[in-house]
Structure formats: C-alpha cells, structure tokens
Amino acid sequence: MNRSQTKNRKKTPGLAVGLAPSCGELARGSELTIHDGASPTANGGFFRLLVVGMLLLPGAHSSRAQSLERTTLEQLEEQAFRSAVLHAAGSIVQLRIIGGAERVDGVTMAEGPTTGVVLSSDGYVVTSLYRFVPPPVTVLAILADGKQFAAKVVATDQSRKLVLLKLQNAEGLAVTEPAPADSYRVGQWAIALGQTYRADRPNVSVGILSAKRRIFGRALQTDAAVSAANYGGPLIDIEGRVLGILAPMSPGSEKAIAGVDWYDSGIGFAVPLEAWMPAMERLKTGKDLQRGVLGVTLSEGSPRETPAKIKEVISQGPAAEVGIEVGDLVTQINGQPIATHNDLKFAITPHYAGDTLTLTLERDGQSQEVEVTLTTIAHLQELAKE
Amino acid sequence: MPFLEESVTNALTPWPSLQKKGPGRRGLLLALAAIFVAVHFFLVANFATAADHFDFASVNRYAQQRSVKIYGAGGMRQLEAYQSGMLVSSEGHVATAQSLVLDQDEATVVLGDGRRYTGRVVGVDLVAEVALLKIDAEGEELPHFDLSRTPDVFTGMRLLAFSNLYNVATGDEPVSVLHGSLSAIAPLEARRGAFATRYRGEVYIVDAATNNPGAAGGVLVDLAGNPIGMLGKEVRSQVTGAWLHYALPWSQVAASVEKIRSGRRDPSSTELSSTAPELPERPATFDSLGFHLLPNVVPRTPPYVDYVTQGSLAQGAGILPDDLVLAIGGRITGTRTEVERALSHVGLGERLLVTILRDDQLVEVELKPSESKE
Numbered sequence: 001m002n003r004s005q006t007k008n009r010k011k012t013p014g015l016a017v018g019l020a021p022s023c024g025e026l027a028r029g030s031e032l033t034i035h036d037g038a039s040p041t042a043n044g045g046f047f048r049l050l051v052v053g054m055l056l057l058p059g060a061h062s063s064r065a066q067s068l069e070r071t072t073l074e075q076l077e078e079q080a081f082r083s084a085v086l087h088a089a090g091s092i093v094q095l096r097i098i099g100g101a102e103r104v105d106g107v108t109m110a111e112g113p114t115t116g117v118v119l120s121s122d123g124y125v126v127t128s129l130y131r132f133v134p135p136p137v138t139v140l141a142i143l144a145d146g147k148q149f150a151a152k153v154v155a156t157d158q159s160r161k162l163v164l165l166k167l168q169n170a171e172g173l174a175v176t177e178p179a180p181a182d183s184y185r186v187g188q189w190a191i192a193l194g195q196t197y198r199a200d201r202p203n204v205s206v207g208i209l210s211a212k213r214r215i216f217g218r219a220l221q222t223d224a225a226v227s228a229a230n231y232g233g234p235l236i237d238i239e240g241r242v243l244g245i246l247a248p249m250s251p252g253s254e255k256a257i258a259g260v261d262w263y264d265s266g267i268g269f270a271v272p273l274e275a276w277m278p279a280m281e282r283l284k285t286g287k288d289l290q291r292g293v294l295g296v297t298l299s300e301g302s303p304r305e306t307p308a309k310i311k312e313v314i315s316q317g318p319a320a321e322v323g324i325e326v327g328d329l330v331t332q333i334n335g336q337p338i339a340t341h342n343d344l345k346f347a348i349t350p351h352y353a354g355d356t357l358t359l360t361l362e363r364d365g366q367s368q369e370v371e372v373t374l375t376t377i378a379h380l381q382e383l384a385k386e
Numbered sequence: 387m388p389f390l391e392e393s394v395t396n397a398l399t400p401w402p403s404l405q406k407k408g409p410g411r412r413g414l415l416l417a418l419a420a421i422f423v424a425v426h427f428f429l430v431a432n433f434a435t436a437a438d439h440f441d442f443a444s445v446n447r448y449a450q451q452r453s454v455k456i457y458g459a460g461g462m463r464q465l466e467a468y469q470s471g472m473l474v475s476s477e478g479h480v481a482t483a484q485s486l487v488l489d490q491d492e493a494t495v496v497l498g499d500g501r502r503y504t505g506r507v508v509g510v511d512l513v514a515e516v517a518l519l520k521i522d523a524e525g526e527e528l529p530h531f532d533l534s535r536t537p538d539v540f541t542g543m544r545l546l547a548f549s550n551l552y553n554v555a556t557g558d559e560p561v562s563v564l565h566g567s568l569s570a571i572a573p574l575e576a577r578r579g580a581f582a583t584r585y586r587g588e589v590y591i592v593d594a595a596t597n598n599p600g601a602a603g604g605v606l607v608d609l610a611g612n613p614i615g616m617l618g619k620e621v622r623s624q625v626t627g628a629w630l631h632y633a634l635p636w637s638q639v640a641a642s643v644e645k646i647r648s649g650r651r652d653p654s655s656t657e658l659s660s661t662a663p664e665l666p667e668r669p670a671t672f673d674s675l676g677f678h679l680l681p682n683v684v685p686r687t688p689p690y691v692d693y694v695t696q697g698s699l700a701q702g703a704g705i706l707p708d709d710l711v712l713a714i715g716g717r718i719t720g721t722r723t724e725v726e727r728a729l730s731h732v733g734l735g736e737r738l739l740v741t742i743l744r745d746d747q748l749v750e751v752e753l754k755p756s757e758s759k760e
Contacts, residue, residue, distance in 0.1 A: 074609050077544070078540075078543055081542040081543075081567070082542050085541070085542055096712075096718055096720055098688050098689075098710065098712065098721075098743075099687075099688040099720075100686060101686075102685040102686055108627050109627065110625065110626045110627045110628075111624055111625065111627065112575075112624065112626060113625075137688040137710070138688070138710060140712050140743075140748075148712075148713075148741070148748060149748065150743050150746050150747065150748050168746050168747065168748075169747070191542075196625055196626060197569075197570040197572035197625060198570065198572050203541070203569045203591065204541050204542045204569050204570070204593070205567065205569055206544070206566075206593065224593070225569070225593040225594070227628045228625075228626035228627060228628055229569070229625070229628070263628050
C-alpha cells in the first residue's frame, strides 16, 4: 500500500462492530488508530511517536500497522459473535422428532433433531414447519441444561411455515428477546443458530441481513448458511436479539417444504419475529393460520406494470360479499397505494385468513372504501365447486 | 517467525532512493529506520506469542506457501484424480486425506510456487483417514505448518480454508481460499454413499462450502494463519441429510502424522477403541428386560411398547403397552432401531433408567435386575 492510499483511507472512521463485514476490505478503513491495537505494555505517547514515524515512510510498515489494528477489530468481532450467541443460547431448544416421514415430496428428510425458540417462560416454543409434515408422533424438547419436556403441537402458521409448540409442565424457561423491527438494516450482521449437532450449545453460521420483505413481505433474507442444521432456530443480531425464525421458503411455491433445495446456498429466510408475536397469540387458541385471500382475479398484464383491475369476483367469496365488482380498480389497501398487480400481492399475502383489510376502489371515476375479511384458499376452492 | 525476514528486508528497501535528500535528512531517516526495525522486533516478538495476527494478504501468502496440490490415481467413475495437502515438516512431509488418489503409493505434489515433486506415501491412518507423503526436496528448508500448535478454537470464530477445490488452480498457481466461521464442534456423524465414516471423534463443522471435490486434505486456519484442522472428504451429514463441510481437528492431524512417522503403520486398532465407546460383551435384550416394541413396519417406526411380559423387570417397574420409549440409559431413542442401539450399550443385569412418554407426560422408570436374574 502506498501513502496516498493510506491517506484516502484515513477518511473512513473506525469500523463499528455490527456493520456489514467484508473480512478484509472494511477493516482496512480503520488502520490509522493503531495505538488502540498496540501492545498494552507499550507507553502510549512513546508508542504513538513510533507509529507516526512508521507512517512517514512508505513500505511494509503501514501494512504492519494495519494488521495490528485489524487484529483488534477482528477479535472484537469474534467477541461480539460469541456474546451474541451466548445471549440467545439459553432460549434455544433441541427438538427430537419421534416418528415423522422419511421422505416428503421426494425429498429425504433430516434424521437428526431440529431447533426451536422459547417464546414464553411457561413453554411456548416456535419452530419451522419443516419436520412437521406430516405431523410426527411426538416431539421431545431438550434444553441446553439437559432438562427434557414432552412437546405438543398447538397450531401451525401455514403461511409463514412455523409451528407453535407447548412444552408440557414447563415453567421458568429463559425467553428469547425479539429485535425491534425498526432496527433491521440490510447489511447488518445476522447469525443463524441451530441446536442440531448437539443439545448443549448452538451451531453458528455468520452472515448478514441480505434483504427485508422477501416471500411477498413475509421473510427476511440472509446469506448465513441456512439448512436443516438450523431450520426452526433464530437468526440473531449482533446483540443476540432475534431477528427472525429460520425456515425453508420459496418465492415460487407455498408448499410446506419448498425452499429446502436452497440450503447453504447463500439464500436463506427467516420470519421476522417481532411482527409475528400477535400471530403467536392467535395460534395459542389452537387454530391454524392460513394465508388470506380476497377471492378475485386480476386482468391480464405484467405484474410490475399493470394496474390492479378486477377481472373476476369469486361468487360468495370475501370480495363478492362486500360488493366488489368486475372492473373495479384497487388503488389502496390499508391506506397504502396500490399501483400494480405486485403491489396488491405484497399488500395482501402477509395477512391471514380472518384479517380485515380496508380497500380503496375506483369505480366509474368514483373512489370508495370497503372492509374485506380475507378467507382461505381452501374455502375459495369449496365455493368454486358449488 | 515466518514474516520476520521478509518484513525487515522490505523496511530497508526504500532507503537508497531517500539518500539523495541530503545528510541531515539522512540521519533522521536512519534513526527512524532503526526505530522501525526495533519496533518490528518488538511487535513481532510480542504478537508471536500473544496472538500471531497479521493482515489477510500475509496470512494468505503464508498459508498458500504451505499448501500443496496433489495429483494421482483416479479420474474414473467420477472420482477425482486430485486433492489438496499441506507441508508439515521442513524436510518435505505432506499431510493429506487418505483416498484413492494415493492408490499408486505415489502422487505428484505441486507446491505453492509451482514446483513439482513426486510424493511417496509414507503411511496412512485408516481411521482418521489421514495420509502422510514425503517429497524429496534435498537440502531445502521448506515452509510448513507447525504440528505442535494448539490453537484456540471456539464456535463462531472466523476461519479461512485453503484447498484446490474443483482443481480450479489448474496450473502452477497456489490453491484457493474460502472464508467462513466455525459452526460447531461435534462428533462426525456422516455417510459417504452408503457407508458411515470410520472416524467418529469430534470435528469442526464450517459454515462455508469448504468440502468439495479436490478440497480434502486442505488446511483450515484462523485469521492469524494458525492451522486449525484438515479439510475432510465429501460426506453427507446423517443429522441434517445435507452436505457436510468439516475439518479434522489439528490435534488429530498431528496425532495421525506422529503415528505414521513413528512407524506404527496400523494405528486403526488403538484408534477405534479411543473413538468408539466400549460395548458390553453381553448386552441387555428385550427378553431380559421384559418389554417388546412394535415391529419396524415403516421407516422411523416410533418405539411404542407392544407388550410387557408377565413377571418381568419391565412389568415390575410399571412399563405399560403403548408407552413410548424416549430414552434408555440417557440415550435418546426416536426409533425402534435407536432403542436397539441404546440397549447394546447396556450390559445384561445393569440397572437401567428408561424415559417413557405416557399421556403427554415424561415418566422415568428404573429397571433393577436382581443378582439372581443375571
């Protein structure tokens, strides 16, 4: 490295732990604060003098200085990973699946245990749907300290591919801490944890948050390695708070195990946890949650360009019940502007059957609002048969 | 200290061009240069013992100089004829994975700088699947990884993996580097095709795609270039069903190399006993305990109790038909097969703790054979 490069990089301030990593590149930005990384035995002032002297000359020394600073940075990063994992580890459980299928949709299922995250001290645990199709005979939950509980399926979120379990006779469990949804930043550290290879401590995969609002607004995306080794486990931030629950997903299919073929690919998904907590409360009643649908089809066109004009209204479906007609143009959902087919799909898909949405429609140049309660695809199919 | 000579030489390189600036300047610079060298020694000495951290380029160079590409037999039926390895002695010992590539007892070893040698197989450790080759580099002091290192290894630590995966480094160039983190330290439970791997000790599982064709025998290092382990072969995890990326711990690599070098050519017998727990000669049976499970009618048949023999230990302990056996002697049992496996670890006549699930409750019962029943 020459001096001008060094100078340029001076503009980059010290790297805050928690920013996106790029093993070497970013770390180089903080090279000039070498005194922080120097030996603790050195006298600060004297040392700084030496360092200034080193920087006056070109050659190998700036790179040496750089490496010392990076040492500290990388050690700090590793320390941060460790403490984040430690923070989250107490509320992760290993789930032993007793029974269950060997193959689903032609895919050989994992033999080993899967992972769950404790949501309440009395034993509500969330996991991925991955090992619950078809439902296993029973599930044994094993805490990091070796305590064991029989676990029962409470209900399933078919839309987000999550299962709510209840550990029988559990109390005083360590509960996970969801990260606030407004703290999510694409590029932030994201660490995927599973309790699969051993029951006493999590397996760790380090990556970043790659995107938000994937799978039509239902998932976060990460480049951490996500597979059967951590489905059902948490994707945590650098403070150990849970960003989301890891689950196989695919933008192209709503099937239960769609997306498993993307394991360890650099494309992994997690259901954002904070926003999901109300859904957990609904699951506690024992009723499954399904993706909500409106009961309409849209006029042909391109998903990203064509306005959301109603082509068909399924008889007796939610849209028909509130008087939505063929030819209506959907312009807003819950106050959010809808300009295209895609906008409509993104606005509706995250909602469950039973959710009520406010639709703003344009008919004959007039704008009007209607309240629609979404239903399930199965219900629509029944209606279509009649 | 690998970088020392290099750094000092570099430090003095700019000196001649600066001489033109006059004697006063020169004196100052000379003093500064002296300080540099002093600081260098100071830092290098300090960090050699403390952390050994260097910048990525240096670590990369350091590891590539010590990594080798190995070309040998194979190339048929989709078996690669190449793999990776690492220098582990100054006189040219190369540690690598034992594989068909070494079937001819000789293989071509290409060093990081492109020099080619013939490597002769010194020996193999059949359990750890480590092989040791020797190249004849007469009179040379080859750079190598230190087998006596005891690196600090922890879950979540960042790692670099060096190997010639997919033979991407087809010419004289050094091997490729991948970065990742240490995912888990766990026993190797894996399969290669239909066969379980022989080594059952702990391995380092990595969250990057380190294990691919040709990667076996490559080196896993920490960010300071300290060797952590040797990349394993392509296997599928029995736990997840997915391809497993793992490395054999450095201590195991060192132990295998040491065994091979000391001439113990067949370390498998001692190895096996150290990695697998000893099984009792006469294990407990369903008959001896007095309960029987549903037959294996489907894959992963849950271990439900079918019937309990009158007057048996099981009946005495209160085991009932339809109980689900979830653990035997602390071993979790999710299938009938796992119950059978767990019983093989229990000696006939030993006290036995059985965990069962009955009406959603976990119940523990103890089977206590009396002396007379043995």
